[in-house]
Amino acid sequence: MENDMGSKGRVTIREVAERAGVSTATASRALSGNHPVPPATRARVLRAARDLDYVANAHARALVGGGRKMAAVVVRQVTSPFYAQVAEGVEAEAADRGWLCVVGATGGDAQREMEFVQLMREEGARLVILVGGVVEDDAYRERVAHYAHALDSSGARLVLCGRPAPDPEIPALVVEFDNEAGARAITAHLLSAGHRGIVFLGGLPGNTALDARVAGYRAALAEHGLPPEAAHVVDCGLGRAAGHRAMTELLKSEREFTAVFAGDDMVAAGALRAIADTGLRVPGDISVVGYNDIPLAEDFNPPLTTVRTPAEELGRAAVRIALRDPEHAAGAHHLLGTHIVVRDSVGAPPPGRAL
Template sequence: MAQDSAGTPSPARRTTIRDVAAAAGVSIATVSRILGGTYPSSPATRSRVMRAVHDLDYVVNAHARALSGATSKSIAIVLNSVVSPYYAHVAQGVQTEAAQRDRLCLIGTTGGSAERELATVRLMRQESADAVILVGNVIADDSYRSRMAEYAHALAASGSRLVLCGRPPLGPDVPAVVVEFDNTGGAHAVTSHLLSAGHRRILYVGHRPGYSTSEGRITGYRDALAAFGVPHDPALELDTASLARADGYRVMKRYLAGSTDFTAVFGANDQIAAGVRQALVEKGLRVPDDVSLVGYDDLPPAEDLGLTTVHVPHEELGRTAVRLALERESDDPAEPGHVVLGTHIVVRDSVRRI
């Protein structure tokens, strides 16, 4: 309890944002933006504000509901699309684990837009979600990373947690849980499977420059070629606008109109591989008799096509993301969890030894 000038106890006055601003030597607007995760402040400014928040106990008072245990009972999941099997299976894992822990799921889709993702995270924070889980690809430039780091700090300050699911960390000082799978290792393994079967001209279909998942997979492909002493040929790497089946088909059909100088194709995911297979069949080429084919993810339609692919534990990714967010072993937001789940090849009938 506070005391008046005569030393007589008086009712404690609730700390306001004005007090925080005065203590940090910044404007009220700056404090509001930093706590809201909407201000790309310098580390020194953010540090002063967060120190004032801590010293004045502003977080406890302003976010008493979150820190007293009266949570919103919700988990927010932010993903590119609900149509893609990849995102759908991860979301199912989040939903399953959240339901077991008496949480509802809030779902936001971004269409792959970094700006839309940032706006959705900001909205989910306003909804006081217990955790905000970001799933899959995004083009992460410096501006994006800076702003998302601010959101991570703002979520941590309010008793919530940012979770990066299937994507790399934002940096060593960002309080975000990270749940990844061995993306590059899986691509290396399935490319090595083709190389071990004698293939040297391996077409890679589905590169999306700048996207974290895509960059990880093509790195694994290139590393495997180097390990087998196969020269890197950029002409064998085909970009696509998306990872949808239609794009795999369109890009492969265009390539086949000019060249067939390859013996195997690595589709960046199973959907791309399915589109590639359709283009090959229309060209009169058989899988695997004429061309070997592999994919990535082990999701429909991989099993139906007899496709050799890389199995990703999609539902476990989602479940682990929820577990780590809600079972924080440390109250220190600077020490979040980081888990890397394994991948493995599922061998079916789409690769022929030459």
């Protein structure tokens, strides 16, 4: 810093070595600490590097080292609170190990997902984390199988967060929440508050995460001795807008219900607004629960009772598990637990409308 090199190119290890009066080999060893070097020499090299403001060239390093400490996390969009939390977890766990974390947003487009994975292969990422549920069709299965084999052949690991592996034999690792258990728990919560007419808002057939929640919802109803017809699933998909639209429809329909189980908190946000728009009260007239416990869920109107899925922990777990069992992990399936958090959006069903 004191003698800033006005020259254009970066300072290389050769110049550091020269200044310290050693060879590049010794300089490299002193700088990387990879191989023992006598303290005096080491100090000289470090001093020279500091004087010249030397920064190692990560590309040269990666070129010889074969790969690099880099993790990639790909989500639908960064602005979704849930995905953002997962990404933050990945970033944090990566940073803890000195790894770099790059994030890609696909906007839900398979094409962009493929391009991004390809880019990561070129960049030599050693860990690719695909997060977010998805509808599992043939195109999906083929795509993921391709990723898995391609990454595996270059020594990288693939982890699927909340989305299924197309085949247990594939060299990929699955880490997700136990959606069925979570959904069962929160449905039971509604049931024990006295609700019998509970509709599930936000189904998306083929999306494994949502399908699991629907399964948990049905299971809870069955456990309470309700007939299968008691279940009513509105397949409106996710997002605030979808929730608002579907809830508005639902309120205009003939359907009798006293509680809504939203597929995730954003759907719940839309549903709450739709309910408020018609002048009904939550939880006085209708109870609402969500899923995921996004950071602002407690600021909804009213504060939302929901299922807490520790998203940041999901991200951390993904990299931790992937890096822990380098060999054994392929095909493994990890389930993370959830718990419900009770706020103010659930009450007893209104006397007049109890079924």
